[in-house]
Amino acid sequence: MINVLVTGIGGPTAQGIMRGLADIENIHIIGVDRREINSGTPLCDTFYKVPSVRDEEDAYKNAVKNIVEKENVDVIFPSLHEEISIYHKFRKQLSAVVASPESEILPALTNKIETYRFLEETPLKEYVPKYFGFKSSEELKEIIEEHFSDEKYIAAKQTSAHGALGFALLTDRETYLKGLEEGNKHLVPVEDYLQLQHSGGEMVMEYLDGQEFSVDIYVYEGDVIATVPRERSGVASGIVLDGKVVYNEELIRISSAVAREFIRTGFINLQFITKGKSYKLTDVNPRFCGSQIMSVGAGVNFPYLLIQYQLLNEYPAVEPEWGTRMIRFRDQFFIKEKT
Incomplete structure (x- = not known):
């Protein structure tokens, strides 16, 4: 029997992992999540509620170590974005294979x-798009004027976000209003975006359609x-x-x-x-x-x-x-x- 621990089972990443393993003989799936009731429970054989990895990192790691020992876990599949950096070091304390990449960077x-x-x-x-980081509205304004003045759209992102979190498509007010009528929720007028507080961790890049x-x-x-x-x-x-x-x-x-x-x-x-x-x-x-x-x-x-x-x-x-x-x-x- 191969005992597999999957984290964050209430989310789509964990559920995709569990569906991939569900029909394979001799695999026992142990799911963990911060919520007692979640949509991933029906896909695992055993479930444990654990502390939030975002808010209680030490308690979360202790809970995972205890489950690994108790269930003789062979492989751990971290599924949450926040767990990437945690398991980069935490894997050394675990006896199980950790299914996150081995990389010096x-x-x-x-x-x-x-x-x-x-x-x-x-x-x-050559596969890197045109991009610029910025730490203030003043710096962003200079970047836009120097590098994006002729472009209708500019993609703004958080440097460490994932999925669509923190994404905005900057444009002029006329295009924004037209997009609003068409239901485009990502459009933001440049002048409004410049009014926000910016203190780092953000970037703009060329819009690719x-x-x-x-x-x-x-x-x-x-x-x-x-x-x-x-x-x-x-x-x-x-x-x-x-x-x-x-x-x-x-x-x-x-x-x-x-x-x-x-x-x-x-x-x-x-x-x-x-x-x-x-x-x-x-x-x-x-x-x-x-x-x-x-x-x-x-x-x-x-x-x-x-x-x-x-x-x-x-x-x-x-x-x-x-x-x-x-x-x-x-x-x-x-x-x-x-x-």
């Missing part, structure tokens, strides 16, 4: 500016084992609702090369948007992501692939079923609470 990969600066020092700098791609990659001891590009056709609040696994030889080559620069072993997700005939790296997820379930549906079960390589010493080759499309839909389950 892992903390930098959670910061978009640091990631871009690192990539600019490699032969892959090409095709979005998300690429799932598994690397083992420096060798890329599997690379699966996916078109992101429908996205809401950072979650892919409609997408397709596609064979794109150039993107496979580019993303594999980028992944090798970033990590030595583990799963990583890279996001690109096309600019003309080229690709620009827009996001890095050094952890399992919510939409990797699409790769599972296409025959590449990344959670189990990691278990095979890093725990079982099995080294299978995998080939995606290109053209597999995923459509998400809402579902529900019911519980009986005492009245």
Whole structure:
């Protein structure tokens, strides 16, 4: 029996991991979450409520260590963005395999500016979009006037945010009002954005309106084992609702090369948007992501692939079923609470 611990099971990332492992024989799934009642409980065999990793880090780590010992956990799948930096050091205190990437620059990969600066020092700098960090409204105004004066849209982000958190599309007031009528919730007038308090941790970059791609990659001891590009056709609040696994030889080559620069072993997700005939790296997820379930549906079960390589010493080759499309839909389950 392989005992697998999955964290944050109330979220889509953990649920994608658990669905990938659910039908595999001899896997026992232990789920943990800060909420007693959550949507991931039906997908695990055993559940523990744990302290919040955001608010009670030490208590959370103690709880995880106790569960690992009690349940003889073999593999831990951290699913939350906040856990990336924690498990980077915490993994040394655990007897189980931790399914987060092994990388000398892992903390930098959670910061978009640091990631871009690192990539600019490699032969892959052409895939970095035009970007600028800023620490004040005055600095941002100068950046806009000098580098974006002729552009209709400017993408503003938090350097360490994930998904759509902290994202705004800056534009002029006329375009904003027209977008408001059309239901575009990300548009913000530049003059209003400049009125906000800015003290660092933010950036602006060129707006890219090409095709979005998300690429799932598994690397083992420096060798890329599997690379699966996916078109992101429908996205809401950072979650892919409609997408397709596609064979794109150039993107496979580019993303594999980028992944090798970033990590030595583990799963990583890279996001690109096309600019003309080229690709620009827009996001890095050094952890399992919510939409990797699409790769599972296409025959590449990344959670189990990691278990095979890093725990079982099995080294299978995998080939995606290109053209597999995923459509998400809402579902529900019911519980009986005492009245």
